[in-house]
Amino acid sequence: MSDIASFENKPQELKPKTKKPPMFDVILLNDDFTPMDFVVYVLKEIFNHTDQAANEIMLKVHNEGQASCGIFSKDLAETKSYEVNNLAKINDHPLISIVKPIYD
Numbered sequence: 001m002s003d004i005a006s007f008e009n010k011p012q013e014l015k016p017k018t019k020k021p022p023m024f025d026v027i028l029l030n031d032d033f034t035p036m037d038f039v040v041y042v043l044k045e046i047f048n049h050t051d052q053a054a055n056e057i058m059l060k061v062h063n064e065g066q067a068s069c070g071i072f073s074k075d076l077a078e079t080k081s082y083e084v085n086n087l088a089k090i091n092d093h094p095l096i097s098i099v100k101p102i103y104d
């Protein structure tokens with residue numbers, strides 16, 4: 001019997017408990033003042049989206065009120081959200097992103 005087969009045949013309570021790390025969504029919020037070009041720039045610079053993806057995400061936020069920029073570990077999500085909000089602030093735009101835990 002292979003190691004894998006014997007592992008898979010073990011009762012549930014004897015298997016090591018492996019837990020996936022919690023993941024976090026960075027969500028961009030709409031406002032009436034931030035220029036569309038600036039939002040596209042932020043999505044390309046901070047989230048490494050292509051020009052096409054950045055435009056699609058920006059339009060989704062504009063039309064629906066919010067959209068995900070990407071899913072990350074807690075640290076990375078908080079860093080990217082801070083970078084968005086800081087870049088907006090120093091450029092005098094009201095653009096805001098928030099971080100939300102993903103429950104599965």
Ligand code: TYC
Nearest residue numbers: 028029030031034036061062
């Ligand atoms: N609604 C903005 C405008 O009409 C554009 C915009 C898009 C602002 C996405 C924020 O997260 C945002 N200029």
